[in-house]
Amino acid sequence: MNANTRVLITRRPLSVEAARRAVARPDCGGICVFAGTVRNRNEGRRVSKIRYSAFESMALRQFRAIAAEARKKFGLRAVYIAHRVGLLKLGEASVVCAAASPHRAEAFAGCRRLIERVKKLAPIWKEEFHGRGKTWVNRA
Amino acid sequence: MNANTRVLITRRPLSVEAARRAVARPDCGGICVFAGTVRNRNEGRRVSKIRYSAFESMALRQFRAIAAEARKKFGLRAVYIAHRVGLLKLGEASVVCAAASPHRAEAFAGCRRLIERVKKLAPIWKEEFHGRGKTWVNRA
């Protein structure tokens, strides 16, 4: 565990303000925050709501590894990764990442790295609900 | 003026949550928010506080032009630019930009574009206070 890394998985709404506060440091001039939100359509299909589920302990472990890699790669001073699980309505945030750095280029690049790696690695799954049913997203 | 662009200059604290809300759109899956904050040192000198001043009407005009350019260039659906003026303490946000797009790559690139152009073009000035005095930043 590291004071400069905060990761969480929660059933409650996510907050970009909480992310900003978590990574704010007196020596950092730039904070980049990314929020991924539930869209009203995906691959041409209208979505009414979605449900995320996670293998929570493994996902948190992945988040910490992702955070450590990004901190090292971009010299980030602080990193935040939060993912929501349970039922989400349209427009709600499913994921919030944040990175703080003395300089803004690294804050942007680091935050981007966080979300790319979370999407690729974290054991989290998504069910999309349509009018008549639901599908598991990315089900091969 | 455009419903998908919100720009402001204010003496009150900035909020990344307000930025997120301003750009959230049902067809946008990604929101990138950047917050620039007051650092405790600059060019090796310890800073105690800073003061921003602006040619407000021209700065807002620049913000709108910057927003329009970034929206077009990156296909952004909504853009937010806020700058604070007056005295700021360490750690407070001086600027918050946000960009929303259906896809995250454009949200990141668009938000980066916003802050780069704001820094380059907006008629805003900064005084840094040190122990014994103050300096105008970038004074040639």
Next chain:
Amino acid sequence: MKVKVRLFGFLAEEAGKREISVEAETAGDALEAAKSVISIPRSVRIAVNEEYAPSKRALRSGDVVSLIPPVAGG
């Protein structure tokens, strides 16, 4: 060796359970054995004790294998 295999996402839904028990010596063995209970596409990855692991990973007593369907977080 008897090994616990945890199921997630559509695998858990289709199996109607979150956990099965199989005989296996490697992580790959465990996946193959789980196919007697549930159809497993090639895209499913394996984790051992909460870390991704290759099929050839030898299992030790007490190891828990997890079958990870294609992820869709973010």
Next chain:
Amino acid sequence: MKVKVRLFGFLAEEAGKREISVEAETAGDALEAAKSVISIPRSVRIAVNEEYAPSKRALRSGDVVSLIPPVAGG
């Protein structure tokens, strides 16, 4: 033609005022004329009516010239 010139940042501070009045036909004339009141480094840019403008920009009655020191927002 009489033109209003607005000062900002360190220019306003050093001049001790936010506005002066000068005789000028172009934006560049206005900047030159303002030098009788205040020292103006080459890095200072000119705006006419809230838009950046080149020195050669011809002024029309009622135009307001602004002298923009190097910006430091963000």
